[in-house]
Amino acid sequence: MTPNAETPTPAWETTGSPVIKIIGIGTAGVALLETLATAEFAGAHRVAVSTDQSSLNVSTTSAKLLLEAKGLRGLGTGGDAERGYALAEENVAGLKSACTGAQVVLLLAGLGGGAGSGITPVVARVARESGALVLAFVTLPFDCEGNRRSAQAKASLAQIKAFADGVICLPNQKAYKLIDEHTSVVDTFRITGGLLLEAIRGIWQLMTRPGLIQIHLADLCALVRDKNAEGVFAFVEASGPARSREVIDKLLAHPLLDEGKALTESDAVMVSLMAGSDLTMAEVNRVMEQITRQCERAQVIMGAMVDDAWKTRLSVTLIAAKHSAPPVPEPVETAFHRPARIGGRPTPTVTPSPSASPVANPGPSPLQMQQREQLVKQHAPGGRRKADGKMKQEMLQLGTITKGRFDKCEPTIHKGEDLDVPTYFRRGMPLN
Amino acid sequence: MFDEANLIVGLEIGTSKICAVIGEINTEGALNIIALGQAPARGVRKGEIVDAPLAEECVRHAIVEAEQMANVEIRDVFLGVTGGHVRGFTNRGVHRVLSADRNITEDDVSDVVKNARAINLPAENSIIHDVRQHFLLDGQPGIVNPAGFVGKLLEVDVHVVHGVTNRMQNSVRLVRNLNLEVNEIVFNGLASALALLSSEQKELGALVIDLGGGTTDYVVYVNGVVRHTGVFAVGGDHISNDLGHGLKVPLSRAEKLKVEYGTAVPDEAARGQSITITNEMNLPIKTLNLEHLQRIMSLRLEELFQIIRLDLEEAELLPYIQGGVFICGGGARIPHIAQLAETIFQAPVALGHTGSLSGLKSALDQPEFLTAIGLVKYGSMRSPKPAPAGFLPNLKTMFNRFLPQR
Numbered sequence: 001m002t003p004n005a006e007t008p009t010p011a012w013e014t015t016g017s018p019v020i021k022i023i024g025i026g027t028a029g030v031a032l033l034e035t036l037a038t039a040e041f042a043g044a045h046r047v048a049v050s051t052d053q054s055s056l057n058v059s060t061t062s063a064k065l066l067l068e069a070k071g072l073r074g075l076g077t078g079g080d081a082e083r084g085y086a087l088a089e090e091n092v093a094g095l096k097s098a099c100t101g102a103q104v105v106l107l108l109a110g111l112g113g114g115a116g117s118g119i120t121p122v123v124a125r126v127a128r129e130s131g132a133l134v135l136a137f138v139t140l141p142f143d144c145e146g147n148r149r150s151a152q153a154k155a156s157l158a159q160i161k162a163f164a165d166g167v168i169c170l171p172n173q174k175a176y177k178l179i180d181e182h183t184s185v186v187d188t189f190r191i192t193g194g195l196l197l198e199a200i201r202g203i204w205q206l207m208t209r210p211g212l213i214q215i216h217l218a219d220l221c222a223l224v225r226d227k228n229a230e231g232v233f234a235f236v237e238a239s240g241p242a243r244s245r246e247v248i249d250k251l252l253a254h255p256l257l258d259e260g261k262a263l264t265e266s267d268a269v270m271v272s273l274m275a276g277s278d279l280t281m282a283e284v285n286r287v288m289e290q291i292t293r294q295c296e297r298a299q300v301i302m303g304a305m306v307d308d309a310w311k312t313r314l315s316v317t318l319i320a321a322k323h324s325a326p327p328v329p330e331p332v333e334t335a336f337h338r339p340a341r342i343g344g345r346p347t348p349t350v351t352p353s354p355s356a357s358p359v360a361n362p363g364p365s366p367l368q369m370q371q372r373e374q375l376v377k378q379h380a381p382g383g384r385r386k387a388d389g390k391m392k393q394e395m396l397q398l399g400t401i402t403k404g405r406f407d408k409c410e411p412t413i414h415k416g417e418d419l420d421v422p423t424y425f426r427r428g429m430p431l432n
Numbered sequence: 433m434f435d436e437a438n439l440i441v442g443l444e445i446g447t448s449k450i451c452a453v454i455g456e457i458n459t460e461g462a463l464n465i466i467a468l469g470q471a472p473a474r475g476v477r478k479g480e481i482v483d484a485p486l487a488e489e490c491v492r493h494a495i496v497e498a499e500q501m502a503n504v505e506i507r508d509v510f511l512g513v514t515g516g517h518v519r520g521f522t523n524r525g526v527h528r529v530l531s532a533d534r535n536i537t538e539d540d541v542s543d544v545v546k547n548a549r550a551i552n553l554p555a556e557n558s559i560i561h562d563v564r565q566h567f568l569l570d571g572q573p574g575i576v577n578p579a580g581f582v583g584k585l586l587e588v589d590v591h592v593v594h595g596v597t598n599r600m601q602n603s604v605r606l607v608r609n610l611n612l613e614v615n616e617i618v619f620n621g622l623a624s625a626l627a628l629l630s631s632e633q634k635e636l637g638a639l640v641i642d643l644g645g646g647t648t649d650y651v652v653y654v655n656g657v658v659r660h661t662g663v664f665a666v667g668g669d670h671i672s673n674d675l676g677h678g679l680k681v682p683l684s685r686a687e688k689l690k691v692e693y694g695t696a697v698p699d700e701a702a703r704g705q706s707i708t709i710t711n712e713m714n715l716p717i718k719t720l721n722l723e724h725l726q727r728i729m730s731l732r733l734e735e736l737f738q739i740i741r742l743d744l745e746e747a748e749l750l751p752y753i754q755g756g757v758f759i760c761g762g763g764a765r766i767p768h769i770a771q772l773a774e775t776i777f778q779a780p781v782a783l784g785h786t787g788s789l790s791g792l793k794s795a796l797d798q799p800e801f802l803t804a805i806g807l808v809k810y811g812s813m814r815s816p817k818p819a820p821a822g823f824l825p826n827l828k829t830m831f832n833r834f835l836p837q838r
Contacts, residue, residue, distance in 0.1 A: 422674035
């Protein structure tokens with residue numbers, strides 16, 4: 001049972017708009033958080049968390065949290081997720097205070113680096129423990145960023161999935177389909193950031209605006225509550241008389257949905273329509289009919305919102321979640337036991353899985369806790385002091401990498417990596 | 433001495449050595465290995481020829497050695513090819529049975545196979561092999577021979593191995609320059625698998641990894657058919673190169689260090705150990721960290737196996753290799769290589785030996801020679817069986833003709 005489960009949440013119950021905190025983690029997350037500093041998101045509490053002073057300086061939010069250890073001198077984690085993890089564990093109290101009072105916590109991070117990959121799982125856990133619904137919006141690195149980063153990102157994603165209620169994940173590689181030969185790097189990152197932003201906006205609108213056909217937060221919880229849910233999302237917009245047909249075409253061709261494949265594979269789909277007051281029932285019907293046809297297996301939840309500012313435009317935000325089987329049957333602490341907080345009504349659509357009995361929530365098992373403690377001990381600097389009393393001096397990879405006898409050969413490129421370059425070199429194994 | 437019409441020669445132009453194997457089909461129709469010639473290769477990188485005159489000289493040495501050993505003259509060879517450009521993929525052909533009674537005829541079978549072979553390749557590529565897999569009849573999989581069945585929709589999967597024509601022609605040209613005919617070109621990985629696997633293992637599902645000097649070729653058999661093939665232009669040369677780079681020693685020295693101290697799994701005892709290398713006067717010139725040597729090597733091998741594992745995972749074949757992982761090529765000699773492969777593939781691992789051929793002395797049953805031996809085996813499957821002398825065997829072949837050929 002979550003510690004705060006019994007505490008009353010009057011703001012939620014009375015006004016219907018929950019207290020939302022958006023936490024940007026790591027350089028990428030903080031940068032994304034900055035793009036949210038618009039009037040639209042004025043109601044949100046934004047918190048920037050980073051290990052790097054310079055990235056925090058950029059942020060305009062008042063709530064900043066610099067995770068620091070003496071050894072790092074404010075220079076960041078050096079791309080080491082374990083270091084980020086250890087730092088976050090050390091500063092759990094600070095993170096906890098950042099999360100308290102929120103009913104919904106949205107996490108933004110770019111996985112792959114040290115801070116994003118290391119801290120995000122910890123924040124997800126802490127936020128959850130403080131009783132909030134946790135949704136993580138993360139990007140995975142491009143293939144060309146190398147094996148280590150993608151491995152780190154994957155490991156981190158698995159951890160986040162275990163702690164957060166829902167994860168919406170954007171593999172940057174997929175954004176390749178959206179750019180062409182001449183797109184600059186800056187634009188590419190703007191596009192990927194923009195995609196994530198659209199997903200956040202979709203969720204945001206859903207939770208804060210009164211809808212014509214309202215999606216309750218309870219519905220959203222039901223959608224993402226399986227802790228292994230991994231979501232994909234798409235945001236399309238069209239205007240004019242044929243707008244309903246156009247949005248469907250765009251949706252089915254959306255690169256992030258793998259040309260509609262993601263829909264057929266999904267277990268739960270949330271569709272949120274937004275249009276001006278001229279939205280007709282026929283249009284809603286047309287859009288929904290097409291989508292439900294695509295995803296026969298899925299439970300479809302729909303919502304519609306009318307905003308006069310939208311005029312002739314029709315926009316559709318679609319979030320499809322796939323419940324992968326949990327890799328280890330871990331005793332999950334799910335959102336089932338929080339109906340009191342989710343609008344005060346039970347959600348009959350989803351039956352609790354047998355592993356989580358409504359009477360006694362097992363919570364993390366002692367074994368798990370033990371493992372976690374061990375992990376923390378390993379990463380905590382105190383425990384490490386003996387092993388490496390001084391910070392490890394790693395060499396900067398200056399100069400060109402020679403490939404020895406393969407210098408003049410056709411390179412062997414596999415998934416963006418040149419396999420001719422010694423493996424130990426690519427993996428960063430220190431030789432001293 | 434031998435009837436030269438019955439000779440089958442396999443020639444593998446490898447990155448580290450060139451190997452020619454002569455086999456003979458005896459009067460019983462069985463294959464017998466009678467000679468093997470080898471020469472260290474020069475002018476070959478990553479399985480492909482980069483210096484033709486040098487490589488030609490080496491091929492000549494290997495051929496001559498084999499000829500002398502068997503006292504025959506080689507006229508034609510089955511040539512093994514490999515290289516990073518070789519790719520394998522599976523294509524499905526579909527054919528609708530149009531006849532009124534829905535009876536599937538031999539024509540339907542040949543049509544569906546033809547459809548499966550009609551694939552879009554880049555203009556510069558050509559097909560090395562197209563291996564027929566099982567048929568599907570109205571969606572029902574696993575049919576070996578559908579002729580005579582009744583159905584509407586006949587499908588077949590064909591595994592196609594293809595490569596860049598010009599790059600494969602380079603080695604063919606080189607062999608022709610030596611006045612030898614090339615019967616067929618064969619993908620090295622497939623040849624190794626032929627030499628290694630028994631039909632039972634093919635049925636169970638097996639992965640064959642040929643860790644060569646310049647390339648790593650691998651083949652997956654499931655249910656008795658080739659399901660997957662692949663090549664990575666990474667091999668033993670890369671290990672030597674990594675060692676040379678990491679330990680800052682010349683390549684020739686790195687090669688020696690690899691053979692002498694190399695291991696696939698770093699052992700605990702090596703921690704903190706160092707080795708001293710000496711010059712030809714036995715004077716110490718450098719001290720190296722043994723742990724580093726082992727870790728550099730193990731990282732490379734681990735990465736290579738992981739890449740193969742990922743590839744199989746993507747092809748959804750990983751659960752099907754219960755028959756085991758078989759490692760051959762020079763890489764099979766690396767200590768603890770089986771242990772490493774076992775941890776990565778989670779399957780039983782065996783180091784390659786061919787048990788299925790006669791005439792092979794144990795001295796020749798080495799993992800390095802398996803590709804060339806497999807080439808001979810391939811050749812024996814493709815060549816027509818010689819007509820045995822005498823009445824009784826003749827009768828046997830006569831009957832054999834009426835029996836279904838499997």
